Amino acid sequence: MAQPKQRWDPERYARTARFVADHGAPVLDLLAPAPGERILDLGCGDGVLSEKLAASGAIVVAVDASAEQIESARARGLDARVVGGEKLDFETEFDAVFSNAALHWMKDAKAVIDGVWRALKPGGRFVGEMGGAGNVALVRRALHRALESRGLDPQSRDPWFFPDETEYRGLLEARGFTVNSIALFERPTPIPGPMEDWLDTFAETFVLALPENERDSAKAEVSKGLQAELCDEAGHWTIDYVRLRFSALKPTDTSGRWA
Numbered sequence: 001m002a003q004p005k006q007r008w009d010p011e012r013y014a015r016t017a018r019f020v021a022d023h024g025a026p027v028l029d030l031l032a033p034a035p036g037e038r039i040l041d042l043g044c045g046d047g048v049l050s051e052k053l054a055a056s057g058a059i060v061v062a063v064d065a066s067a068e069q070i071e072s073a074r075a076r077g078l079d080a081r082v083v084g085g086e087k088l089d090f091e092t093e094f095d096a097v098f099s100n101a102a103l104h105w106m107k108d109a110k111a112v113i114d115g116v117w118r119a120l121k122p123g124g125r126f127v128g129e130m131g132g133a134g135n136v137a138l139v140r141r142a143l144h145r146a147l148e149s150r151g152l153d154p155q156s157r158d159p160w161f162f163p164d165e166t167e168y169r170g171l172l173e174a175r176g177f178t179v180n181s182i183a184l185f186e187r188p189t190p191i192p193g194p195m196e197d198w199l200d201t202f203a204e205t206f207v208l209a210l211p212e213n214e215r216d217s218a219k220a221e222v223s224k225g226l227q228a229e230l231c232d233e234a235g236h237w238t239i240d241y242v243r244l245r246f247s248a249l250k251p252t253d254t255s256g257r258w259a
């Protein structure tokens, strides 16, 4: 049976998750966009970072699987299109592909990397940051337990792919990329509101698996279970984020690599 999907409501995203794009600044720095470059923003969300790329003088195409997020990105005047990351259909047209906090939502990483490779010109770069191995491990464990204790299978509701450096480097290199840098690092991340908001915004596939009349109590239970480790005495939550940041190059000479 098809599982309920994560929804990306731009109003909720702007209210509860603006920190995601705020933390994208170092990834933009790593990309170092130049005026006139054609850049694809993969999993652009509501386009806050795509707008920054465009402000640097780059020509930006922003794609996301969520029609609602794309509508919001278009309202910023961006060339934004509804495209799934596993179904990129661009051919040798970008100087760079950029992605912040989106690749871990795309479980078929091979298909994504393949599409990025095809989208890039020879010499083009793929620069991104995503959730890496161990990301939100405490929250994930609490969510799995909440579903298991209600007789539900959490694995089939778990939307995330959090690779370590070795796994993701392997996937990039298998496609032909030269990996210039790749690093896994802990980034404990303060959130602006209560844990329940985070669960609504980012863990909806788990929440929607529950009968409607059990959702609030399950979220309260998850939140209570995490309080000692993730919430301070003043009630501020800091989530156990781990990020994987990388920069890879599609070599100029790709002869001898599968096209």
Ligand SMILES: C[S@@+](CC[C@H](N)C(=O)[O-])C[C@H]1O[C@@H](n2cnc3c(N)ncnc32)[C@H](O)[C@@H]1O
Binding pocket: 008, 020, 021, 024, 042, 043, 044, 045, 046, 047, 048, 049, 063, 064, 065, 066, 069, 083, 084, 085, 086, 099, 100, 101, 102, 105, 106
């Ligand atoms: C946490 S948001 C990050 C958005 C933006 N990059 C930012 O930094 O604010 C993750 C985004 O990935 C998008 N996404 C999830 N799965 C996707 C897929 N398979 N293909 C394309 N986009 C996807 C979601 O719609 C959402 O907008």
